[in-house]
Amino acid sequence: MHNDSPFWCVQGIIYGFLGPNGAGKSTLIQILTTLMLPTEGHVHVAGYDVVHHPNQVRSNIGVALQDTGVDPMLTGRELLQIQGRLFNLSRPEAKSRATSLLSQFGLEEAADKRIRTYSGGMRRRLDLALALVHQPPILFLDEPTTGLAPVNRTALWKLLQAVQKQTGVTVFLTTQYLEEADALCDNIGIIHQGQMIAEDSPQTLKRRLERDVIELEPAHTSDLNPLLQRIGSTYEAAQDRNVIRVFTPHGASAIGQVLADVSAIGVELAGLKVAPPTIDMCFLS
Amino acid sequence: MSVSMPSLEREQIRAHFWRDLMVLTNRSIQVTLRVPWAIIPNLAISLFFLFVYQGGLSGIAKMPGFSGTHYLNFILPVAVVSGAVGGAGSAGQALIRDLDNRYFTKLRITPVSRTALVLAPMIAGMLQLVVQTALIPVVALLMGLKTPTGAAGLLVIILLAAGWGLAFAGYAVATALRSGNGQAAQAATFIFFPLLFLSDTFVPLNLIGAKWMRIAAHINPTTYVFDAMRSVLVRGWQGRPLLWGALAIVILCAVTLSFAVYTATKTLRRS
Structure with missing residues (x-):
């Protein structure tokens, strides 16, 4: 990442890091979690230099990477206890912490079964529990819900929000799901080609666009081109599959004129929506 | 790039080497015990060597160069050493499994x-090979093995095998870390074959016909380990061959463990 200005993550929030593939999100996570050395500059996490004091950094962070790093031959309880011991917990402490986490993450029933029998969602929850064994003040999550079914994804969001609220842990996550960042994060940083191009709350990022989006879906796809030409002569408009998006500073005021244009060229609409911009649109802009 | 986060007061946790080593070694042993069948192929190969060589080659023990030694006593070290090396290879395989399922990254x-991260699979592998190699002399006893040094002699053989296995465990772990690939790590263990067979494996040194092979056998450290084992199995307690055998093991351990530590340092330095 080529950005000389430092960025700060406020304590006790969920910070989302978004960017297209190849933007450097995973590399940044690897550097912040001491898995990779930075090629230049200085990186501090929890006040410790990741190059010179990696063990202090490791003691202060919990990490769940894209690929769940679990040993399938052990049980969930055993793995949590081992993790606890490696983070300096005594045997009784590790045992008690494992029991408490298994309960918190809904894994009591599977606690003594080998991890190879766990579903993808269970493995994710266990991975998250492993990251929290030592009650770290900072939690790094690299695309925590990638590959999960939508229902599991939503469940994990709720779990993550509950854990964050309960523990006050600072969460730093990367995601390719923009709706995830929108739903979870207090602050979002957007990286593109190695540069931080925007950083703010999801609401402010959306407000920055200062416009609404009117989505028009013609009943016949043959009407897409004429509709785009007609609307595009007055407003900023773009086609996305079978929908024409019209960008306007105030959707409610513009909708009358837009519908008049639609009617003037005799296009029948199958769908119409006026909505505030999504994070996707922040990206696209 | 510079990234800063709020400074949080938290007591620094020091690395507790012995605790880490114990926890990780226990875990490796636990995993090994859950796949007990994994040791069967290696044990079977060693016993196969013992049965086949004893059955097919025992007649050559009547040659003068053997000085009346029973061939079972002569060939037993070959089965033990091959078992030890195979068991040591499992240390590398265990590490590869951890690399493949990303648990190794989690540990990092x-x-x-x-150091504990690298030593734990080696120690677990060594313990596994001790169990394996202990079974081979038991089978040899059932086949009629008689030794001048008794149970103590067999214990020495197991200890020598454990040392030899540790050296190979170091090599297996280093190649696993270096390649990060199970097949490459497995392929690297083929170095064992020249070490096993370019030696006085089947006949004493003075009966090896080709001069180049005699030279190779003199250079090969395996020869000294075989000699040490055979001395207790055939001749009784003799200091010199045991010393040379122990020295060969120490030197090989020093080389392979240094290689393992160097590779680990390089690989884990985030390298």
Whole structure:
């Protein structure tokens, strides 16, 4: 990442890091979690230099990477206890912490079964529990819900929000799901080609666009081109599959004129929506 | 790039090497015990060597160069050493499994001692090979093995095998870390074959016909380990061959463990 200005993550929030593939999100996570050395500059996490004091950094962070790093031959309880011991917990402490986490993450029933029998969602929850064994003040999550079914994804969001609220842990996550960042994060940083191009709350990022989006879906796809030409002569408009998006500073005021244009060229609409911009649109802009 | 986060007061956790080593070694043993069948192929190969060589070659023990030695006593070290090396290879395989399922990455993000991270699978592999190699003399006893040094002699053989296995465990772990690939790590263990067979494996040194092979056998450290084992199995307690055998093991351990530590340092330095 080529950005000389430092960025700060406020304590006790969920910070989302978004960017297209190849933007450097995973590399940044690897550097912040001491898995990779930075090629230049200085990186501090929890006040410790990741190059010179990696063990202090490791003691202060919990990490769940894209690929769940679990040993399938052990049980969930055993793995949590081992993790606890490696983070300096005594045997009784590790045992008690494992029991408490298994309960918190809904894994009591599977606690003594080998991890190879766990579903993808269970493995994710266990991975998250492993990251929290030592009650770290900072939690790094690299695309925590990638590959999960939508229902599991939503469940994990709720779990993550509950854990964050309960523990006050600072969460730093990367995601390719923009709706995830929108739903979870207090602050979002957007990286593109190695540069931080925007950083703010999801609401402010959306407000920055200062416009609404009117989505028009013609009943016949043959009407897409004429509709785009007609609307595009007055407003900023773009086609996305079978929908024409019209960008306007105030959707409610513009909708009358837009519908008049639609009617003037005799296009029948199958769908119409006026909505505030999504994070996707922040990206696209 | 510069990234800063709020400074949080938290007591620094020191690396507790012995605790880490114990926790990780226990875990490796636990995993090994859950796949007990994994040791069967290696044990079967060693016993196969013992049965086939004893059955097919025992007649050559009547040659003068053997000085009346029973061939079972002569060939037993070959089965033991091959078993030890195979068991040591499992240390590399265990590490490869951890690399493949990303558990190794998870361990790297903990403040665990890096040395313990590498030593644990080696120690677990060594313990596994001790169990395996202990079974081979038991089978040999059932086949009629008689030794001048008794149970103590067999214990020495197991200890020598354990040392030899540790050296190979170091090599297996280093190649696993270096390649990060199970097949490459497995392929690297083929170095064992020249070491096993370019030696006085089947006949004493003075009966090896080709001069180049005699030279190779003199250079090969395996020869000295075989000699040490055969001395207790055939001749009784003799200091010199045991010393040379122990020295060969120490030197090989020093080389392979240094290689393992160097590779680990390089690989884990985030390298």
